[in-house]
Every structure is written in C-alpha cells, then in structure tokens.
Amino acid sequence: MTDTYPIRPEAAAAPTSGIVDTVNYGRTREGLIPLWVGEGDLATPAFIAEAATRALAAGETFYTYQRGIPELRAAIAKRQSALLGKDLSPERFFVTTGGMHAVQIAMRLVAGTGDEVIVPTPAWPNFRGALTASGAGIVEVAMTPSDTGFALDLARLEAAIGPRTKAIVINSPANPTGWTATREELAAILEIARARDLWIVSDEIYQRFVWEERVAVGGRAASFHDVMREGDRVLFVQTLSKNYAMTGWRVGWLEASPELGQTIENLVQYSSSGSPVFVQRAAIAALEHGEGFVAHQIARARRGREIVSQALAPLNAVRFAPPPGAFYAFFGVPGADSRALARRLVDEANVGLAPGSAFGSGGEDGMRLCFARKDEDLVAAMGRLVPVLRG
Amino acid sequence: MTDTYPIRPEAAAAPTSGIVDTVNYGRTREGLIPLWVGEGDLATPAFIAEAATRALAAGETFYTYQRGIPELRAAIAKRQSALLGKDLSPERFFVTTGGMHAVQIAMRLVAGTGDEVIVPTPAWPNFRGALTASGAGIVEVAMTPSDTGFALDLARLEAAIGPRTKAIVINSPANPTGWTATREELAAILEIARARDLWIVSDEIYQRFVWEERVAVGGRAASFHDVMREGDRVLFVQTLSKNYAMTGWRVGWLEASPELGQTIENLVQYSSSGSPVFVQRAAIAALEHGEGFVAHQIARARRGREIVSQALAPLNAVRFAPPPGAFYAFFGVPGADSRALARRLVDEANVGLAPGSAFGSGGEDGMRLCFARKDEDLVAAMGRLVPVLRG
Structure with a gap:
C-alpha cells in the first residue's frame, strides 16, 4: 500500500x-x-493433452456452465464414488479453476471479516493467504513433531475454538508434513465440529498418496466421507493437479451439498466465470483413463x-x-x-x-x-x- | 442459505x-x-488454438509466473501501446483468468466491507456480483435514455459520491447500452475522481468496437489512457474474449501501476494461482497475429x-x-x-x-x-x- x-x-x-x-x-x-x-x-500425459487438442479443433471455445459441464461432473462423481465407496451425486461437484479456486470459494462461503478459521500448522501457506485476502483471521494450531512424525493434539485443536470461529481446515494427507489422520481422528474432529457448529474445509488432494496401513482405508487415505452423514458441514476442495500431473492446467473442484449449488454457481460466475470446456475435456480423459x-x-x-x-x-x-x-x-x-x-x-x-x-x-x-x-x-x-x- | x-x-x-x-x-x-x-x-480462429496445441505438445503444463509469462506481458504491452499511442511497460500488465477475474481483483484492491462503489447503470451485472461477494455496497447511477441513446449525467454521478465511496466503475463502450464516453467526458470523470480521492475501475474491453466519430480516437473508443497522468488511480480490466472470439478461454488482464505488482501477484496466487501457459501462448498468437x-x-x-x-x-x-x-x-x-x-x-x-x-x-x-x-x-x-x- x-x-x-x-x-x-x-x-x-x-x-x-x-x-x-x-x-x-x-x-x-x-x-x-x-x-x-x-x-x-x-x-x-499425451492422452490427456490430446483430449484438449481435440476439443479445441472441434471449436469448444465458448462460454459454458458455471458449475462445470455435465460430463465432467458425472466423471468426477463416478471416480470419487468408486474411490470412496459411496454413491455421490454429480450435483455435489462444482468445477473450479484449480484447487486454489475451490479453496477461495470455500473460504468465502464460511468466513469473512470478523470471523476466525483454525488451521493446524505447518500448513500450505495458501490457506492463510485466502483467509487473509477475504478478511478472516487465521488461528494456527501447531502440530507436535516427534520421532514418529507430526501429530495433531485434538485437545489443543478444541481449545483454539473461540466465539468467532467458523471453520476448521483439515488437510490430510498434509502438505508439508505428510501428517495423515486416521479414520478415528477424522471422526473425533468431526464430532468437535458438530458440537461447536463449525464447518470443516477438507483438503484431501493427496488421498491417493498414502504409505502406512494404519492411516489407509482401501488403498487411500481415510476421508471425512468415511465418517460423515447427511447434513454435516464439510466442504471438500480437490484438484487434478497432483494425480494427473496437471498443475499448470488449473482444474479442480469443490464438493458441497447441492443445497449450496446456486450460491457456488454465483461465486464461480463472479470470479472465474467458469472453466474452459477444452480443459474440462482433458479432465474427463484424466478421470476416465488415468488410473x-x-x-x-x-x-x-x-x-x-x-x-x-x-x-x-x-x-x-x-x-x-x-x-x-x-x-x-x-x-x-x-x-x-x-x-x-x-x-x-x-x-x-x-x-x-x-x-x-x-x-x-x-x-x-x-x-x-x-x-x-x-x-x-x-x-x-x-x-x-x-x-x-x-x- | x-x-x-x-x-x-x-x-x-x-x-x-x-x-x-x-x-x-x-x-x-x-x-x-x-x-x-x-x-x-x-x-x-485456428491459428490461436494451434498455438495452445503446440504448447501442450511441448509439455508446457507446469506451474508458472503468477503475473503471467513474460512473453505475454510483453505482447500485451506492445499491442496496447500501439492501440493507445503510449509507451506502456509490460510491468503494468497482470494476466488473469478472464476479464471477470481482473474485475474481482480490482474490486478486492479498492473496496470491501463498509465501502461503496458507484456504477452507472444499466450495467454488466457482474460488477454488482463482484462487489456484493466482496462485501462492498453498490450505488447505481441510472443513465438517461433519449432519442440519441443513453447519456451519463456527471452532476448525478458526482452527487452519488458519499463518505464511504471508494471507486467509480466506468465501462465505455458500455455493455449493455453501447454508451461511449467522449474524451472530454472521461477527462471530467477523472477530475471528479481526483478531487474526491476515488479509484476508477475502467472496463474498456469493447474499445475496438466504436461506430461514431464523435466518441472515437484514432479508430478506437476514447480511453482513460488519453487523459490520465502518472499517479492517477485507474485500474483497467481487459479480456481477449471479445476481440479474438476467446470467451471460453478465460484469459484477460488487469492493468495497474507496477507499484501494486506484489499485491496483485499475491491476489492471483490466492485465487487462480496463475493462468495455464498453453492458454497464454494462444493469447500471444492472438495479440501478435490477430489484427x-x-x-x-x-x-x-x-x-x-x-x-x-x-x-x-x-x-x-x-x-x-x-x-x-x-x-x-x-x-x-x-x-x-x-x-x-x-x-x-x-x-x-x-x-x-x-x-x-x-x-x-x-x-x-x-x-x-x-x-x-x-x-x-x-x-x-x-x-x-x-x-x-x-x-
């Protein structure tokens, strides 16, 4: 300034x-x-890039659905349903220009001026960035390093909740520490959030990269999807960047209750105005043929x-x-x-x-x-x- | 809710x-x-899409500069310098995921909770959308329809300024009315902004589409660039969407004083985290070969x-x-x-x-x-x- x-x-x-x-x-x-x-x-990979090239050659260069094209929303729902062992509706998924855009929208939904959001740290610095830019405060809860890696002390997490707290950000598996919550830890965090009327913003973008059985569920990391029920206030931010080597494409999604669909559509309209169709075609190729x-x-x-x-x-x-x-x-x-x-x-x-x-x-x-x-x-x-x- | x-x-x-x-x-x-x-x-056009295809084939799929790749910033500066008859530095231009993203960042720079922004109406609804989402209030100044089209009454514009006003949005040529300010009107609006310490957010995305000599300067619409001087508080939002039939690509730019560069870079980081390099290559092709x-x-x-x-x-x-x-x-x-x-x-x-x-x-x-x-x-x-x- x-x-x-x-x-x-x-x-x-x-x-x-x-x-x-x-x-x-x-x-x-x-x-x-x-x-x-x-x-x-x-x-x-070439098979992903070529899907974008074909869409460009076919003239898919116009404005499109703010929530994402239906084919991509269906492909995301199918992939996540298989991964998580749940039947997730395409109506839950909102295409964003990368995971960061999903984080921005999630933060705008749950926190603003005068609010606080709890983030266990060390954490991806963009959580702080998105919160600061939106006027919300960040309350850091430092994790405990030990010989067996970092641990999140749930009593400290709970003690950090104050009257202005609106949400807890949980990134498991975590960037940068690799900390990965067990199913039981996620259940306990969700209980805290329920009891205190808080949102959870869950960043599970590394869920396929899990190295220890004690934190794994069927070959992936434990997820809030394993413990939540209808009506729980959980927003998931996701990206295709890490799994499919698509960091530079800027394509991901926000997963939320369909009840928030119109609001999320509006927030997409007034930020990115939607994602390019040819990028979405590449994302479909990645999800359908990228295993x-x-x-x-x-x-x-x-x-x-x-x-x-x-x-x-x-x-x-x-x-x-x-x-x-x-x-x-x-x-x-x-x-x-x-x-x-x-x-x-x-x-x-x-x-x-x-x-x-x-x-x-x-x-x-x-x-x-x-x-x-x-x-x-x-x-x-x-x-x-x-x-x-x-x- | x-x-x-x-x-x-x-x-x-x-x-x-x-x-x-x-x-x-x-x-x-x-x-x-x-x-x-x-x-x-x-x-x-194919020559634009093919530039993206070549970049994809060359593996330009990684994270990149938040401000945009230097080659695109140089191409924008060259094109705008030629169009506006001014020597504009590449350091003034910040690549965004479409004009809307430029508007979002511009609004976050100048207004938030408790502030007001003046918008002559009828206006592109996304100005209201971006302001509302950021917590700022919008003050509409209705333009006057007549047999010769819409007119902006500068006395009414000035009368709308209050203690909480931070900025005036000027969209000339305008969507939806086609209203286009003369050079003299822009000079008068800028004087008002200077006198009242206000920002101007200038949307000149239709500047190539001008149909009457009285509002034209060298084959394009009059621009705040024709009347401003160093230190004037003007943010320009721009897009490649309209000139180059690239609506679905989501690529544009924010033009601002380089003094705001680090802040704009941060706001890009915490919203889109940058634009795909292959999209930026297409934008360069458009600017260099699209006349x-x-x-x-x-x-x-x-x-x-x-x-x-x-x-x-x-x-x-x-x-x-x-x-x-x-x-x-x-x-x-x-x-x-x-x-x-x-x-x-x-x-x-x-x-x-x-x-x-x-x-x-x-x-x-x-x-x-x-x-x-x-x-x-x-x-x-x-x-x-x-x-x-x-x-």
Missing part, C-alpha cells in the same frame, strides 16, 4: 509466498535440482520417499520421520533459520527446498522437500544435501 | 444472473437464435448493427437509438416487464434476448440484443422479433 495508490487492508495484508522468495533466489542457478514446489517432473498413470505416479513417489528417507534418517543433525502420506519430506534442523538455510542449500548444494517458515507456526526450523520426481534427481539431490546438512 | 448449511451473508447475497434465468428458460428450444449472451457465433481477425469481427458487428438498427428504428412501440459503441442493441419497451417479455420472445419469436432488469436501474423495461453474429441469423431474428414487438 502506498499513499499514491491506497488499497484495502485485506488486499495489502495478503502475504507474499515464502516459497516464491526462495524460488526467486535460486531460479536461474544452472544444474539446480528443484524440489521446492509441490509439483512433479512429469508433463501431463494407470496415477499408479505410476504413486510408485514413483513411493521410491522417492525411500530414497529421501534412507538419506535423512541417519543424520543426527536432522529431526525426521518418513511421512505416512503425501509426497513431501518435512525435516527439522534444530536451531536453523529455515529461510537462510534454504538459500544456503541453493548456494552450497544447488538443491531447491522450501523453507519451513513459509508454512506457519511449528515450521520455523523445518525444510520441505518434494519427492515426486525421478530417482536419479533424488539420489543426486540427497548426495549433495547430506554433506551440507551433516554440517 | 439454510439452517443446515449456514454461510456468510455476502456469499448468500451474491445475486443469480438475470441473464442465466432466461437462458435456462430457452436453452433447449429448437431453432432458437441466441442473442442473449455477450458472445459472437465464431469459434476461436486481421479483429478487423473481420468489427466489420461483422458493423453490419449487424445496421441490420438491427434498420429493423428497430421504425418501431413506435420501441425506444431505441443505434449504439455508438460495443456490439449490443439495448432498446426499451415502455411499460414492459423485461423478464416476462424475454420469455415471451422465446415463446413467440424463438429468439433469445437478455432482459434489461438484469442490468440494474434504468434497465427495467429494456432488452439487450447481441449483434456480433452472422447476417443471416440477425436478419432472421429481426424478422421474427419485429411482429411481436410491434404488438
């Missing part, structure tokens, strides 16, 4: 991403191995987790446990200033990691490493990182 | 589009000629304006003047309920028009007709409409 160009305080307060800060520092380093953003190294590719992505991330864990586990200077879910290693370097360390790792190891301070309280001495990448890169990166981390 | 799913009042108040209401009424009528939305009948197509579009709209004007002008039951700009005819049917009339025109003429009531005060008895369409359709539509309108 300047005197010349006075702007709204919420807009001015929207924080600059602490990840982008490091990326800008190291963007042009030759040979740098970039493990700093939540994105793999594979381009979108083989998802399996390939999961297998790669599983190997990546092994490579990274075997390199980090022996280090005395590092606090680390292999994550139960998602595709990040979040390790602590006690006493470190993570932003300075991220720059040092760029300088001395030529590897890009995201500084833990970008993820809120509990992350100050941490570093996030994305292991959704080919083996050779990860082996090389760990070979360069370990000597620097060992000190 | 329901008891089961309580949501924020701003979200619940975001209005349902009055255009969509009519579209839903008539969507499935066989043989209906749709002149109700602001969209032509041409698909995106022939734009000329073709303008020539078509000019003929469309003639066809529609010749049919409407003789009707005593209709208040109408050929519009000086944009590609809509907005005519009044004194005494009519425009929503009921729109449905009647679907039923009796099988032509889809947008009801004037969707555009705010001053539009209650009006109808909007989009003439960016091939001659045959317009001739047929007018042949069916005139008997019904004549009564």
Whole structure:
C-alpha cells in the first residue's frame, strides 16, 4: 500500500509466498535440482493433452456452465464414488479453476471479516493467504513433531475454538508434513465440529498418496466421507493437479451439498466465470483413463520417499520421520533459520527446498522437500544435501 | 442459505444472473437464435488454438509466473501501446483468468466491507456480483435514455459520491447500452475522481468496437489512457474474449501501476494461482497475429448493427437509438416487464434476448440484443422479433 495508490487492508495484508522468495533466489542457478514446489517432473500425459487438442479443433471455445459441464461432473462423481465407496451425486461437484479456486470459494462461503478459521500448522501457506485476502483471521494450531512424525493434539485443536470461529481446515494427507489422520481422528474432529457448529474445509488432494496401513482405508487415505452423514458441514476442495500431473492446467473442484449449488454457481460466475470446456475435456480423459498413470505416479513417489528417507534418517543433525502420506519430506534442523538455510542449500548444494517458515507456526526450523520426481534427481539431490546438512 | 448449511451473508447475497434465468428458460428450444449472451457465433480462429496445441505438445503444463509469462506481458504491452499511442511497460500488465477475474481483483484492491462503489447503470451485472461477494455496497447511477441513446449525467454521478465511496466503475463502450464516453467526458470523470480521492475501475474491453466519430480516437473508443497522468488511480480490466472470439478461454488482464505488482501477484496466487501457459501462448498468437481477425469481427458487428438498427428504428412501440459503441442493441419497451417479455420472445419469436432488469436501474423495461453474429441469423431474428414487438 502506498499513499499514491491506497488499497484495502485485506488486499495489502495478503502475504507474499515464502516459497516464491526462495524460488526467486535460486531460479536461474544452472544444474539446480528443484524440489521446492509441490509439483512433479512429469508433463501431463499425451492422452490427456490430446483430449484438449481435440476439443479445441472441434471449436469448444465458448462460454459454458458455471458449475462445470455435465460430463465432467458425472466423471468426477463416478471416480470419487468408486474411490470412496459411496454413491455421490454429480450435483455435489462444482468445477473450479484449480484447487486454489475451490479453496477461495470455500473460504468465502464460511468466513469473512470478523470471523476466525483454525488451521493446524505447518500448513500450505495458501490457506492463510485466502483467509487473509477475504478478511478472516487465521488461528494456527501447531502440530507436535516427534520421532514418529507430526501429530495433531485434538485437545489443543478444541481449545483454539473461540466465539468467532467458523471453520476448521483439515488437510490430510498434509502438505508439508505428510501428517495423515486416521479414520478415528477424522471422526473425533468431526464430532468437535458438530458440537461447536463449525464447518470443516477438507483438503484431501493427496488421498491417493498414502504409505502406512494404519492411516489407509482401501488403498487411500481415510476421508471425512468415511465418517460423515447427511447434513454435516464439510466442504471438500480437490484438484487434478497432483494425480494427473496437471498443475499448470488449473482444474479442480469443490464438493458441497447441492443445497449450496446456486450460491457456488454465483461465486464461480463472479470470479472465474467458469472453466474452459477444452480443459474440462482433458479432465474427463484424466478421470476416465488415468488410473494407470496415477499408479505410476504413486510408485514413483513411493521410491522417492525411500530414497529421501534412507538419506535423512541417519543424520543426527536432522529431526525426521518418513511421512505416512503425501509426497513431501518435512525435516527439522534444530536451531536453523529455515529461510537462510534454504538459500544456503541453493548456494552450497544447488538443491531447491522450501523453507519451513513459509508454512506457519511449528515450521520455523523445518525444510520441505518434494519427492515426486525421478530417482536419479533424488539420489543426486540427497548426495549433495547430506554433506551440507551433516554440517 | 439454510439452517443446515449456514454461510456468510455476502456469499448468500451474491445475486443469480438475470441473464442465466432466461437462458435456462430457452436453452433447449429448437431453432432458437441466441442473442442473449455477450458472445459472437465464431469459434476461436485456428491459428490461436494451434498455438495452445503446440504448447501442450511441448509439455508446457507446469506451474508458472503468477503475473503471467513474460512473453505475454510483453505482447500485451506492445499491442496496447500501439492501440493507445503510449509507451506502456509490460510491468503494468497482470494476466488473469478472464476479464471477470481482473474485475474481482480490482474490486478486492479498492473496496470491501463498509465501502461503496458507484456504477452507472444499466450495467454488466457482474460488477454488482463482484462487489456484493466482496462485501462492498453498490450505488447505481441510472443513465438517461433519449432519442440519441443513453447519456451519463456527471452532476448525478458526482452527487452519488458519499463518505464511504471508494471507486467509480466506468465501462465505455458500455455493455449493455453501447454508451461511449467522449474524451472530454472521461477527462471530467477523472477530475471528479481526483478531487474526491476515488479509484476508477475502467472496463474498456469493447474499445475496438466504436461506430461514431464523435466518441472515437484514432479508430478506437476514447480511453482513460488519453487523459490520465502518472499517479492517477485507474485500474483497467481487459479480456481477449471479445476481440479474438476467446470467451471460453478465460484469459484477460488487469492493468495497474507496477507499484501494486506484489499485491496483485499475491491476489492471483490466492485465487487462480496463475493462468495455464498453453492458454497464454494462444493469447500471444492472438495479440501478435490477430489484427486481421479483429478487423473481420468489427466489420461483422458493423453490419449487424445496421441490420438491427434498420429493423428497430421504425418501431413506435420501441425506444431505441443505434449504439455508438460495443456490439449490443439495448432498446426499451415502455411499460414492459423485461423478464416476462424475454420469455415471451422465446415463446413467440424463438429468439433469445437478455432482459434489461438484469442490468440494474434504468434497465427495467429494456432488452439487450447481441449483434456480433452472422447476417443471416440477425436478419432472421429481426424478422421474427419485429411482429411481436410491434404488438
């Protein structure tokens, strides 16, 4: 904000991403191995891109349904119904320009000026960003790091609820910590939300990336869908970015009760005015024919987790446990200033990691490493990182 | 809003589009000629779509710059500099997912809860939508219809300014009325804004569609760029939708002082998280090689304006003047309920028009007709409409 160009305080307060800060520092380093953003190294598979190309050639370049084209809503419902073992109506799904847009709409539905939303941290910084920009306050509940990874203390979560609290954001499996709730934990969180009349905004975008049986349900992470009933106030944000290597496409969805359909349609109208039909055609191809590719992505991330864990586990200077879910290693370097360390790792190891301070309280001495990448890169990166981390 | 799913009042108040209401009424009528939305009948030219296809084939499917790729920002700056006869830096341009996203960010910059924004009406309903969703109030200033078209009374505009006013939205050439400000009117509006410390949000997306010399500057409509100086608080929202038949692509831009760059980048991060690179490649192709197509579009709209004007002008039951700009005819049917009339025109003429009531005060008895369409359709539509309108 300047005197010349006075702007709204919420807009001015929207924080600059602490990840982008490091990326800008190291963007042009030759040979740098970039493990700093939540994105793999594979381009979108050809069968998905070609569906968009065909739609473009067929002239599907006009305005369309704000809620998404019916064929995509049906494809999402079919895929999620199969994954979650439930019969979910297409009327529950609203296509968005990426998971972030779904988060923006979810936050606008549940919180605004004067309200508070609880977010367990370390957390994806865009939750804070979306809340700040909408005028709502964020209440961080720091998770507890331990030898077995991060844990969410439900008593602390409940104690953070105040008279202005409107919602709890739950991201399981979590970016950046890999924390993954058990079915029982989700049930307990939902009970708290019910008792206190709160919304849950559930980000389950990493649900296919789960590494430990104790948090898995039928090969995927436990979901609020496993424990909720009709009338529960749960909004799900989702994306095709991670499963299908479609980060740059900006396509995802918000899942909500159909009762909110007209309001969500209006909020889409007044933000993106809908998603391109040709992008939606690509999304349909991904959902209908992408299971083989998802399996390939999961297998790669599983190997990546092994490579990274075997390199980090022996280090005395590092606090680390292999994550139960998602595709990040979040390790602590006690006493470190993570932003300075991220720059040092760029300088001395030529590897890009995201500084833990970008993820809120509990992350100050941490570093996030994305292991959704080919083996050779990860082996090389760990070979360069370990000597620097060992000190 | 329901008891089961309580949501924020701003979200619940975001209005349902009055255009969509009519579209839903008539969507499935066989043989209906749709002149109700602001969209032509041409698909995106192949040379534009093929640029996206090439980018997809090259694997440009990853996250990218929140402000837009540098090549697109440079192409926008070059095109707008040539059009406006000014040297505009690429640093002024921020790529958005369509003009609507640019409007959303502009509104979040200048107004929120407790603020008011002035909008001359009849106006594109999405201004109201974006303001309502962001918690700001809208103050409508009804324009004056006359035999020579709509006029904006600057004394009434100034009288509408109150202590909570933060901005004035100016859309010239205007959707739906075709009202187009002269250079002198823009200078006078800017003086008012300067004197009262207000922002101007300028929507000049129809600037290439101008039909009268008195409002033209070098073959385009007058622009705030013709009268502003460094430090003036003007935000421009723009889109590639209309010039290049790219409505379904969702690509446009916000133009602002580079001093606001980091804030705009953050607001993009927390809404769309950027636009697909392959869409941006198509936008570059449009800007660099699209002048022939734009000329073709303008020539078509000019003929469309003639066809529609010749049919409407003789009707005593209709208040109408050929519009000086944009590609809509907005005519009044004194005494009519425009929503009921729109449905009647679907039923009796099988032509889809947008009801004037969707555009705010001053539009209650009006109808909007989009003439960016091939001659045959317009001739047929007018042949069916005139008997019904004549009564």
